[in-house]
Amino acid sequence: MRRAKSGIAALLTALLTLSGCATWQPSSSAAWLTPEPLAVPYRTELAIARLTEILQRAELSEEQSARLYYDRGVMYDSAGLRSLARLDFMRALRLKPDMADAYNFVGIHYTLSGDFDQAFEAFDSVLELAPDYEYAYLNRGIALYYAGRADLAVPDFVKFLKLQPTDPYRVVWLYLAERDLSERAARARLTANVATLAADDWATNIPLFYLGKLSEQQLLNSVINDLTSPRVLAERLCEVYFYLAKWYEAEQQPEQAIEYYKQVLATNVYEFVEHRYARLEMARLRGEALSGESNEFH
Structure with a gap:
């Protein structure tokens, strides 16, 4: 499930856009079972280089610098360079302490490190600054789930699902949290939620599998x-x-x-x-x- 990436400049969006929507099939009917690691797109490397050059050479306001640090942090994050990404998100917040986007990423990194109290604080900051920031509900719910607080994670996942009830991934994350509390109740809600999903959405197969339909x-x-x-x-x-x-x-x-x-x-x-x-x-x-x-x- 891809998370939303907000705040990327139009130039970077253009650099990273990939075209084409024709049907494609793997050359071997069995080879696809073993993942082939994706390479970092050269457009991402180019975007990082250009942002770095701008940050080093341009005369920028603190707000402009914060935005560019954030944008570069997103690029680093998408390339798996998590430590460099985290440094840039922290730099962005030092320059612009009200940047909800940066708090969201910082909260994710705290979750990955098991610093759950810091993660909750970061996601709470996101929602204080931007109450409609829907992915903060997902990310806070995930942090609560991994912290062993499924009872508190469920309301966040419910809120996240209500914002887009036809998203199979939102249905699945709610089920995973509810399953820790009651398998029977979780399965009942999953059955009801699956009924609202589009049959032609590939991801609908995942909750169908959990229900034993596949x-x-x-x-x-x-x-x-x-x-x-x-x-x-x-x-x-x-x-x-x-x-x-x-x-x-x-x-x-x-x-x-x-x-x-x-x-x-x-x-x-x-x-x-x-x-x-x-x-x-x-x-x-x-x-x-x-x-x-x-x-x-x-």
Whole structure:
């Protein structure tokens, strides 16, 4: 599931736009099961270079500098350079402390490091500054979920789903949180929510799988329907392997779950929610402590 990226300048948007929507199929009917890691687009590297040059050479106001640091942070984040991204988001907030977009990313990075109190504070700041910032509800809900507070995560996921009730990913995240509280109630709500989803949306197959309407192989086979590019294939594999891993985790099969999380990471779809949290999921399954690496950026 791609998160919204707000605040990118028109120039950068033009640089990063990829054209083409023709149907594309993998050359081998079996090869698509193993993700081929995506390379960082040269447009992203070019955007980072241009932003760096502007920040170093141009005479900018504090607000302009903050926006450019934020934009470069988003570029770094999409390339998997999380530490550099976090530094830029912190720089942006020092220059413009009311930047909701930057707080949202900072909250995500705190979540990944297990600094949940700091994450909650960041997402609360987002919603204080921009009450309609819908992805803050998703991200705060995820932080609460990983902090073991599914009871508090559910209201955020409910709010997030109400804003776009036909989004299969929102349906699934609500189910995952509710399942920690009551499998029976979660399944009942999932059944009701699936009825509102579009049958021709590929992602609808994920909640259908959770309901037992599709087998694992049927879900995997659906990934190659109506593909438009190798990137779309990588994105779908990133998603499908994550939610299969979550299913295996619930089935008390941590080894298979970890194998699927490894497949998620192999896609290199860094900006997707599923890729972000796959490593955290693996750490939880292995009983490992999170890094707490964000402490050095306070």
